[in-house]
Amino acid sequence: MLIFYMMTGRDTVGTTLSWLFYNLAKNPHVVSAIRDELAPIAATSRKQEENETLKVFEAQETIPLVYLQAVIFESMRLYPPILYERKSVLAEDVLPSGHQVRAGDVIMISLYAMGGVDSVRGKDHSEYRPQRWLSRDGSSLLYVPSHKFLAFNSGPRLCLGKEMAIAQIKTIVATVVWNYDIALVEGHAVEPKLSSSMQMKNGLMAMVKRREGM
Numbered sequence: 001m002l003i004f005y006m007m008t009g010r011d012t013v014g015t016t017l018s019w020l021f022y023n024l025a026k027n028p029h030v031v032s033a034i035r036d037e038l039a040p041i042a043a044t045s046r047k048q049e050e051n052e053t054l055k056v057f058e059a060q061e062t063i064p065l066v067y068l069q070a071v072i073f074e075s076m077r078l079y080p081p082i083l084y085e086r087k088s089v090l091a092e093d094v095l096p097s098g099h100q101v102r103a104g105d106v107i108m109i110s111l112y113a114m115g116g117v118d119s120v121r122g123k124d125h126s127e128y129r130p131q132r133w134l135s136r137d138g139s140s141l142l143y144v145p146s147h148k149f150l151a152f153n154s155g156p157r158l159c160l161g162k163e164m165a166i167a168q169i170k171t172i173v174a175t176v177v178w179n180y181d182i183a184l185v186e187g188h189a190v191e192p193k194l195s196s197s198m199q200m201k202n203g204l205m206a207m208v209k210r211r212e213g214m
């Protein structure tokens with residue numbers, strides 16, 4: 001049970017965070033937009049301790065933050081922590097795509113490839129653009145069915161920890177982005193280690209500095 005949790009919960013969340021901070025370091029305008037969304041909460045919520053110097057965001061505070069959630073989904077679209085879904089066919093059928101399948105066939109779905117298909121994600125699919133997940137005025141998340149964004153699987157075997165994982169990632173990203181500036185170490189090769197999960201081969205080397213005036 002512990003090993004299962006480590007694979008499903010720890011490695012997936014850890015992998016998501018590495019790619020997310022990589023994307024943020026490359027897109028400073030997204031960091032600014034996250035800070036804009038966090039500012040009203042940081043201004044009203046009190047510090048937990050008198051001598052506390054970091055603003056630590058609580059899960060309850062970050063639940064309503066739609067831009068932050070879009071940032072997470074956008075990173076997982078480009079770098080899904082679990083790379084493949086494997087499905088076994090129980091009985092002969094024809095898929096909506098017209099493909100005929102027979103009992104015993106195995107269907108492999110590449111989540112990584114799906115993030116880069118024009119018909120699924122549009123022509124600008126290689127761009128890191130959190131707005132694609134949001135309504136025109138940016139006030140709410142668009143509905144995207146789980147079969148179109150498979151990072152947490154779809155159907156009866158949907159990830160049971162999805163909401164918990166999103167809550168964890170939101171509080172971590174909010175706290176780090178609010179308190180620190182992150183810059184990538186020049187020359188460090190960021191590349192995926194191809195296995196069943198999309199960990200970073202060499203990890204993410206970054207310079208982390210307290211934000212001025214925080």
Ligand code: HEM
Pocket residue numbers: 008009010012013016081082085086150151152153156157158159160161162164165
């Ligand atoms: C970013 C983080 C996560 C991602 C991307 C993720 C993704 C997935 C995926 C793709 C599956 C389906 C695997 C399959 O059967 O093919 C799955 C299943 C599952 N996940 Fe997650 N997961 C994440 C975090 C978590 C966390 C934090 C927990 C627990 C606290 C968790 C618990 C589970 C469980 C129990 C299942 C099995 C569900 C079932 O078969 O009925 N996951 N997850």
